[in-house]
Amino acid sequence: MAIAESIEDKLDVVQVRKHFPIFSYPENAELIYLDSAATTQRPTKVLDAIRHFNEEYNSNIHRSAYKLAEKATAGYECARLLIAQFIGAAHSHEIIFTRGATEAINFVMRGWGEKFLKPGDEILLSEMEHHSNLVPWQVAAQKSGAKLQFIPLDDSGELELGKLDDLLTERTRLVAVTHASNVLGTRVDVKRIIDAAHEMKALVLVDGAQHVPHSPVNVQDLDADFYVFSGHKMLGPMGIGILYGKEALLDAMDPVLYGGSMIDDVGYYESTWAKLPWKFEAGTQNIPAVIGLGAAIELLEEWGMRRIEKHDRMLTGYVLQQLEQLDFVTVFGPKEHRNPVISFAIQGIHAHDIATFFDSRNIAIRSGHHCAKLIMKKLNISATARASFYLYNTTEHVDLFVDAIHKARGYFARWI
Ligand SMILES: Cc1ncc(COP(=O)(O)O)c(C=O)c1O
Known part of the structure; x- marks a missing residue:
């Protein structure tokens, strides 16, 4: 009973992803979309x-x-x-x-x-x-x-x-x-x-x-x-x-x-x-x-807003846990009570370069001031890189995201 409940409680991301034609479009076969805070993808029903x-x-x-x-x-x-x-x-x-x-x-x-x-x-x-x-x-x-x-x-x-x-x-x-x-x-x-x-x-x-x-x-x-x-x-x-x-x-x-x-x-x-x-x-x-x-x-x-919330919280916890271990990465924002919007910096690499590098690996993230210049002023920075996750993202996407951070560091090392 407990198992059945916990399965029901979980968002079935494999099924969810099938609702989004953009992910099966041949050109997007490799796409990892991490910019849902800017805009989400649209399901077939819509x-x-x-x-x-x-x-x-x-x-x-x-x-x-x-x-x-x-x-x-x-x-x-x-x-x-x-x-x-x-x-x-x-x-x-x-x-x-x-x-x-x-x-x-x-x-x-x-x-x-x-x-x-x-x-x-x-x-x-x-x-x-x-x-x-x-x-x-x-x-x-x-x-x-x-x-x-x-x-x-x-x-x-x-x-x-x-x-x-x-x-x-x-x-x-x-x-x-x-x-x-x-x-x-x-x-x-x-x-x-x-x-x-x-x-x-x-x-x-x-x-x-x-x-x-x-x-x-x-x-x-x-x-x-x-x-x-x-x-x-x-x-x-x-x-x-x-x-x-x-x-x-x-x-x-x-x-x-x-x-x-x-x-x-x-x-x-x-x-x-x-x-x-x-x-x-x-x-x-x-x-x-x-x-x-x-x-x-x-x-x-x-799909259920409680299930979606739980899924998003799981992804947020997973990504934060991985980034915490990287001493060359700064994550902006609180450690808890947060949404799956992860603004970050990689030591020595400009946010725009991070986003461009990620794009070369088919990972769509955003960089800039995100229309929130007061936060930038408070943090004394001009831009952050930002990855935002949603109901069609998986822990594998988090792994590839973290891997891209390592690769970016390696790639840009010669200029740092
Ligand atoms: C917190 C917040 N408020 C307002 C907006 C503006 O939304 P829209 O551009 O859809 O009007 C955004 C868009 O990014 C947002 O993130």
């Missing part, structure tokens, strides 16, 4: 959902009585329902479709920030934010006269949450913080931040772009006010993202885009807005991407 829409029922939603458009509308709204259930939202109309996490944050910055922020207000961010959750708030602060504060990052790659009591004041209107770092892999205790912020009557926006693909999320348990993420980082298509917001907050916000589909009534000189969620969905949406994201979520649920 590609089929998009193709079926385009081939069988391509039409615009919400405005037609004919069957084709009814089917498109049903597919679109059904995806919204799936997403609401996936993140535990109270209502499907709290799910707003955007182009991605970046646009979702910009929606809050424009629709909420521009309406409610005033001079002297404070916005609390962290030093670990992706530029997507930093730059919009810099602009919001410049426009409104609000002040930015930062939860510091400590040397181990964790946020100094002990400083929250000092950083949160009666002037704090919003805390905008990542759920997991795209550079350090750090998983942030956002529940603690949300509870502390709410005590001070501040709202919290959580950037879940790097968390939702790896772990179950329940926005109601978290009591998050806003929660954003991107479809393409969780097996879905590019060009689709989610803004979750509590109903009352979304109702209070101004629309961000104006035009067709978002109105209730239109006169010569003024108009009124549609109800949620349509108030925020002006113009023709990326309907096939929404339907594709719905398919991705069905697959993630079929």
Whole structure:
């Protein structure tokens, strides 16, 4: 019984990989894809959902009585329902479709920030934010006269949450913080931040772009006010993202885009807005991407978010254990409570050279500042190499990754 349970509990990666046509494409026979933090690969189910829409029922939603458009509308709204259930939202109309996490944050910055922020207000961010959750708030602060504060990052790659009591004041209107770092892999205790912020009557926006693909999320348990993420980082298509917001907050916000589909009534000189969620969905949406994201979520649920989390944790532990033994390799970020995003340096070799060398061995990793320049400044470096693992990666991939580190060191030795 125990054995059966543990087998069921395990993600069957061999089966999982069969769902991703990119890995059986002849040119990619040798590919080891370790860049899922940038974007994940897309399974056949998602590609089929998009193709079926385009081939069988391509039409615009919400405005037609004919069957084709009814089917498109049903597919679109059904995806919204799936997403609401996936993140535990109270209502499907709290799910707003955007182009991605970046646009979702910009929606809050424009629709909420521009309406409610005033001079002297404070916005609390962290030093670990992706530029997507930093730059919009810099602009919001410049426009409104609000002040930015930062939860510091400590040397181990964790946020100094002990400083929250000092950083949160009666002037704090919003805390905008990542759920997991795209550079350090750090998983942030956002529940603690949300509870502390709410005590001070501040709202919290959580950037879940790097968390939702790896772990179950329940926005109601978290009591998050806003929660954003991107479809393409969780097996879905590019060009689709989610803004979750509590109903009352979304109702209070101004629309961000104006035009067709978002109105209730239109006169010569003024108009009124549609109800949620349509108030925020002006113009023709990326309907096939929404339907594709719905398919991705069905697959993630079929494979099981707990199983995926466990698999990712196993890979993370395995890779960290191997890298710990290499005195010429620095791994950035905490040793525990982290996602399978491994930023590292090899002594004497530039991050870009590492990535290029890995590419020559068909291992796709990323190098650069990863849109998180505050982390780079804190670590006093300009770039890291980054390998990010996901549900289609195996321990053999980790072994080949570690082997490539040894080979890179050998190859570059003559210049070090
Ligand atoms: C933590 C984090 N937030 C936000 C984003 C922005 O996502 P997108 O480019 O899909 O809008 C990313 C993308 O890498 C990310 O890693």
